[in-house]
Amino acid sequence: MRNILVIIKKELKRFFTDRRMLISLFLPGIILYLVYSLMGNVMGDVFSADEEHVYKVAINVEEDLYIDSAFSYMAENSQIKFEKVVIKDREEAKAKFENEEIDLIVSYQKGAEGQLDSYQVFYNSTSPESTAIYGEFIPLLSSMSATPIYSVVPTDLATDEDTSMMITNMMLPFLLLTFLFSGCMAVATESIAGEKERGTIATLLITPVKRSHIAFGKVIALSVTALVSATVSFVSVILSLPKLMSGSMEGMDFKLGYGATEYLGVFAIIVITVLMFTVILSIVSTVAKSVKEATSYAMPVMILIMIVGLSGMLGASSTNPVSCLIPVYNSVQCMSMIFAQEFNPLCLLYTVLSNLAVIALGIVVLAKLFSSERVMFNK
Amino acid sequence: MQDALIVKNLVKSFKLSRKQQRIEKTNLKVKVAVNGLSFTAKKGEIYGLLGPNGAGKTTTLRIISTLIKADEGDAVVDGVSVRDNPDGVRSKIGFLTSELKLEDFFTPNYLYDYFSNLHGVDKEISEKRKAKLFKKFGIDRFAEVKVADLSTGMKQKVSLVISIVHDPDFIIFDEPTNGLDVITAKTVTDFLTDLKVEGKTIIISTHIFSLVEKLCDRVGVIINGRMVVSDTLTGVCNGRSLEDVFFDLYKKEVGGNA
Incomplete structure (x- = not known):
């Protein structure tokens, strides 16, 4: 009995004195609270009357x-x-x-x-x-x-097509953003924080390759990997939605009336969003000392991304292209516009340009971090 | 003989976190790892840095190899300053330390090609050099085995070979035989002698006296971040064993029994 208590005491000390462990214990609950509260608000907004109309x-x-x-x-x-x-x-x-x-x-x-x-x-x-x-x-x-x-x-x-598009518009931006981010998170943390943790990054830093080139090379490779994962998720969602809908709504013929332009537009947004997520997660992973720490740091970012993703449930809330300058939010807005067949080329352009600016800035920050001994060799 | 390395008044300190303060049992917020360190290594010689753990050997070598920056002072490798042109220094040196690890997922063959590419070595030259080095170290037997499946000795051989893919004239080895079995350690020390014969300049850090006595032309003793003595091996020892000289210096610097 005494030994059992000794083991219990040690295990509890391990769980409740490790900051990262505490985060992983409490964060899922906090995320659920935030996400469900926001979903409630968003749904309330969708179904309540517009006083101006x-x-x-x-x-x-x-x-x-x-x-x-x-x-x-x-x-x-x-x-x-x-x-x-x-x-x-x-x-x-x-x-x-x-x-x-x-x-x-x-x-x-x-x-x-x-x-x-x-x-x-x-x-x-x-x-x-x-x-x-x-x-x-x-x-x-x-x-x-x-x-x-x-x-x-x-x-x-x-019509079934109206319903299909509404469901798609409500669900896809959120799902895509979540898939894109988790795809990037898996590869970025492993590639950068993992290399730091294992000590293999120092072997790379000792070569005459410029730190900015290392950063850029990593981001491109990680983006390609994350993009493959995101594309698979995207195709899976598109293919599985009809099955999901016909299963949950009896007699409904799920069909999307989107053409090549819409799919190309969405793909362009996916590419630029993946690049941006990769840069953000690469920075997080560079600052972290280990994969575990990088994942802990990435969780609050993921919550933020999910919350922004939920704004897609409102549909394209603004046709003002200036709102398309806000990173991440602009991706959701653009996707919503496309899924609602209200494609606005100017919004897509603003989205691409502003996200490219974030990516460029992120790569500069990443190169600086790669040059910082405090960051690269923090133990 | 021409100077291959000039180290001038290097100073390097590290901020201590609260955790590190607790471990080091100190209230000081900064630890001075290297304090005004200077020495010179001649071309074609092996220079040995000798000192106890925590003396500042690794920090000095990491500054020379551009992995970290000095707070003050400079090191000039073959005429190139680590402060002004770190990229230039990196292309001139080979650096091997136990801190540098290889990715487990890849094979020695792939990693050799990868680092050779990063150093911009011509493909044909790289292939010839790889064949020669792999044969010399017996890596050709496990060239296609993933690093994860190699023994510590095998990994060290691969690391050593990869650190010199670009055939640098200036090579830094931090504790090159640490953790190796006697056979692998002998292979490494023999290789250092071969490199010297080829005219390479080598800096090694170690706390193994016999290694310094066997290999080094010059020796520098670092204690508490300061260079206590730097001279030819004969000049430092003056007929005595290196071990005796070192402990006398240590007692003088630190006090008490070594």
């Missing part, structure tokens, strides 16, 4: 007690701005809906003998505006009569 609701009757009551209640109690548009022809209303001129169609239909009257409501679950006004208006309409004298029949006009 004027929501247009098409109805097929001039006057209707229940529809008018629901509108009046919404006008008095809700912050959102809306406009009632009377379009009697349903096909005309649907055409305007497809052109995004209106956000919701409410169509009154008198019930046949012995049947309830009904309100058919057409919305698009992939449109944030349509979803928002649907979420506000329909519960009101449904509750306008205390007794069931009419029925509300919702119909989602989103």
